Amino acid sequence: MNTTTAQLPQSIWRTLLAEARPAISLFLALSLITGLAYPLLVTGVAQGLFADEANGSLILKDGKSVGSALIGQPFSDAKYLWGRPSATGPQPYNALASGGSNLGPLNPALVDTVKARIAEQRAANPAQTGLVPQELVTASASGLDPHISPAAARWQIARIAQIRGLPAERVQAIIEACTEQPAFGLFGEARVNVLQVNLALDALK
């Protein structure tokens, strides 16, 4: 405590020399523990207990991965349920470059983009005259959002039913089957997994 300023530079140097060995060896030892042993341990446990989840919750069809239950896919075909617009580049839902649009609320580019999407939605869903659900015209944060709200899904039922020649109740049932509720009925939102709905729709044939 009583080290005066004049003594400091010298003592700093001596202290650094004295503490060099613990600094380096502790760094190495703790690095091995936290940087290798720890992830290996977690991987071991994960692969043992939750192999499916640990490897990406892949959906297998005929032994082939047709997607991940957690990662959305782009849909623009009228027969499919559409998901969130994706701001990833160069293609939407690029899982190698996740991210959002980062457009500010006042950005004219945002207004223009949303305007175009609303027009697109209106054109694709002529039966719907009310307000366009927000999920269908705003980009998600990750660009990989696999979900939309039940309301946004219901909004598309008429279109899908018509194109596929299915009763609306049938589509509705599939959507409901693919709907998850908030955790404990409280945390998060109710949501429909778009890819799973579309896989189920295709499986109807």
Next chain:
Amino acid sequence: MSNKTTLPLLDPALIRPAMQQALYKLSPRAQLRNPVMFVVWIGSALTTFLAVQTSTGQGDAPAGFVWAIAVWLWFTVLFANFAEAMAEGRGRAQAEALRGLRRTTWAKILNEPRHGAQWQLRESSDLRSGDVVVVSAGETIPGDGEVIEGVASVDESAITGESAPVIREAGGDFCSVTGGTRVLSDWLVIRVTANPGDAFLDRMIAMVEGAKRGKTPNEIALTILLVAMTLIFLFACVSLLPFSLYSVASAGQGTPISVTALVALLVCLIPTTIAGLLSAIGVAGMSRMMQANVIATSGRAVEAAGDVDVLLLDKTGTITLGNRQASAFLPAPGVSEKALADAAQLASLADETPEGRSIVVLAKDKFNLRGRDLHDAHFVPFTAQTRMSGVDIDGQDAQQHGKRHIRKGAAESVRVWVEEQGGAFPAPVQHSVEEVAKRGGTPLVVADGREVLGVIELKDIVKGGIRERFAELRKMGIKTVMITGDNKLTAAAIAAEAGVDDYLAEARPEDKLKLIRDYQAEGRLVAMTGDGTNDAPALAQADVAVAMNSGTQAAKEAGNMVDLDSNPTKLIEIVETGKQMLMTRGSLTTFSVANDVAKYFAILPAVFVGTYPQLARLDIMHLSSPSSAILSAVIFNALIIIALIPLALRGVRYRPLGAAILLRRNLLIYGLGGVLLPFPCIKLIDLFLSSMGVA
């Protein structure tokens, strides 16, 4: 000095010189001592330069606006200077009175340190510590020192305001003399203890004038905080220029913020209110101490007084009146109380001690017994051997009063005396003796010849109002401890009566020292008063030590304050003054920072409304124009310094409430008040300016 009337806060006689001083203090060197005000000074200089520049046609902003800002920034500096000058002026007025005492006198320097030795004349200003001088009746004592030979009465009224002369004598607790006081009778040989310029008077003058006023620890810490705040606001304001440039470029409208407006914003935001008044508060604190007739050796000591949490007080003179007084006559069986009173009075007629007199007075009060003239009675004085005094009445007086041999004294001594004559010491009297001791009193037994008449109860009289003072101290969070040489029984009784929290009985000087150390080890700050040389170690150990001016030089050297009135309860006033100094600083700092909220609302919309018209929404005061808004804030900022000078000089009032209540109160007044007050004030200034058509 000698009058204790308080100076008026804003004495008109002081205002003119203070205004002059305010101008002198404009020199950058004087300003550098106060970093925050120095920033204002630079801002004033800069805007003045910009104002001059407007005359060349390429101004930073409209000429009238820049000039107005420049002028009001200079006023801000001047007002702060004025505050300091006022405080110093008050101190100086007190110092003038002291300085009158310091006129050079002639000193008779002795060649040898004894009375009657050869002496030569020298100017008192040439005296050094260690010189020995002789001072005779009618002469002024040339410097602070210690009496080494002689006894004399000294007039110290110039220092203490007490007109009764005091006795000063070699050795003991009354050997210290102060330069500038006058010997009235006899002579003194004095060893000088102070070098020129270092004497008590010089230190007093320096303290009150603020010339040697070093910053106190809390003042330094506060200054650091104020500088940090200033830097933060400096960052905020300087960065505003690039921000404004970007905003103007991207919004495509408006003009970038002018340097004048930036300087105005900066000066409004930095804590000028407290910085401008900071030194005035310190000087005023010292000067309040002076008014209480207390000389602190440093501001640090005054500040520490505010922190004290244990107060050690001597019983005698502080808690009780100096002397015990007779309070009751407890007669022996078969003796009337009146007879006892009569005998006691007779025995005490010649007893000039305060106890003796109080017996005469009590007898008179109770039984209307008057003092009588005795012609050939033989008074027996008190001696350490007999531990009794009394009177032998034979001859002529005996015809009137009977032949009597009355003695009064300690129970044991009287018992021996009575038994020597073949008398007996009755058990009920012994019982009374014990009862009195248990109550904290002192029993005196009276006997006439071989007959024991009874007991006089002498009691310590607790000073009026002292109990209330202690209750007040307890509310402040200060614990009081009574120090006494009495036995535990007596001490406990008096402690209970006076309402002190604790006591130290049968205290020797080393016990006192140990007590202080124990409290300090617990993490408490201890204050004490003392006068004797044997108090010096304890005084030196205590955190706040007030020496009585009547005390020895050693005690005064060991203490960090001297009470000229030699009034030990003065500690309470000292504690309050210490607290007031801190509270005034803290409250004004809070006030100063809280003010910034309103200033932001005035200035920010004003400077950016051209770029972002939506920001006009933030102009909740609806000020008449952007330039009027900025100017109003600057004028408010300057005027508030003037408005708060009386508060700075008087100090925020201390009330002995709990810490939390006190804080809540001051937070509401200075924090919340500081947020709210500027809104109406700035609005009013704005209304005034716009009605004058100025801005």
Next chain:
Amino acid sequence: MNHSSVLQVGLYLLILFLLAWPLGRYLADLFEGRVAERCPRLAAVAGRFYRLCGVNAGQDMSWWRYALALLAFNAIGVLVVYALQRLQVWLPLNPAGMAAVEPGSAFNTAISFVTNTNWQGYSGEAAMSHLTQMLGLAVQNFFSAATGLAVAIALVRGFARRSVAGIGNAWVDLTRATVGVLLPLSTVIAVFLVAQGVVQNFAGPTEVSLLQPVEYSQPKLDADGQPLKDAAGQVVTETVTAKTQSLSMGPVASQEAIKMLGTNGGGFFNANSAHPFENPTPLSNLVQILAIFLIPAALCFTLGHMVGDIRQGLAILGAMTLIFLVMVAIAIWAEGQANPLLTALGMDGSGGNLEGKEARFGSVQSALFAVITTAASCGAVNAMHDSFMPLGGLVPMWLIQLGEVVFGGVGAGLYGMLVFAIEAVFLAGLMIGRTPEYLGKKIESYEMKMVSVVILATPLLILGGTAISVLASAGVSSMANPGAHGFSEVLYAFSSAANNNGSAFAGLSANTPFYNLMLGPAMWFGRFTVIVPVLAIAGRLAAKPRLAVTAGTLPTHGPLFIVLLIGTVVLVGALTYLPALALGPIVEHLNLFL
């Protein structure tokens, strides 16, 4: 805030405090050496470990030795992380074949992870090998959190100890923090996250087929991989059809756990906790936000235990909680509104503002996450702050600017809040006429000097950095949004860097030489010009005796002190940043709604 969001926030806090209470006690026991006393076998293992590393575990370090040790340890971290990034192409565990990271980015990232900022200029899935993620970034997630924890404990020791020269042993504290706290908790959290769907493997990108092939255009590349340009200098594009989707994989869960627990925030992927592989469900989201506040909240209890008066810790926790609640309310309210410019176009705004948000989290959990991650110095995001409503974006930015003292970073939150507490009691002490004291220690000019350094460092870095950047063309050209929002992006970037948060208004293209070089030093100095003075305060306080509490002592555990502390934090933050905020989010808000 509606009924459900009140319930969500309330339940969150309840669970948090129930977990933090015992953890706080454990931390006190751990760092006071009582855990080792109770378990001699553990102590023996630790002893052997220290001897192996050349650590003199019994040495009580002076504050500056402690500071030097931490600085040396962190400096090594910068070098190692930099080297790993530059050399990853030749090192194992690089299944995606990531190239060496460019020097500017590597420099920025190294400082970023060592300082607990975890600002990501890069995109994780496109730049870092698994080895770099694990051995470089994840390790620093542990070490930077351990550093913060050690500093906080050292400061608390300064208050708790009396008249001693030392504030503890840096090596022992780092080891205890890493192995005794972070590692076990991370393991539990990691396994839970895997169960929710967070990936944990060492595979390279996995191809899955797309149900509907997607057509898109991309720049045509020449033989060297450079974009081809036509005669007019325009980039030539080609239309491509993708039939598959490549899913990035890696040891995500193990890193995710410490990323949240250590308030680091550097995601494995670019989209951070918005990425479904990092944060797949509302439940994983709940665990993540709990993990962020867990240690910071527990440290308040630790403070109480170590100074022997639990109420002191509760007062700090109370102040933090109150500021948090107000900020959460504003953010949830702001994000609960849809963008009026968009609803005017015929969009349904009932879900709040959803641009840049994930459907599974919605506006409430996104706003809550944003407030928590910025109140703490985490910086993880589950939604894009850049696309928040103006006030919704102002809240996270301002929480960062307050110094991240509302729970705050691991350790950093507590020591930051204690610095504010020192400042608050200083003024309060003066106002009641006493030399200020806090937790029995006198606050004098030395402490105020160090406090001043702390409160000056970040405003200088933030305002100075922003000022330079909005004037420099290299600074302006990185903005993704025009006007006031572009300004907000830059202001947010420097606020985040200097306060070691790491979140961003991510539209700003910060992976440029200009920003890499501007933000790197901002992160380093933002971290260590706080840590060193804080340790100096710790050293000076430890050397002081502890004052007794008397009736004249200002109580620092009651509601009044909480109000005072909040007032100090809020007033300093408001007065410092109000002008800058007025030119960013505030003017945007007025533009949008008035």
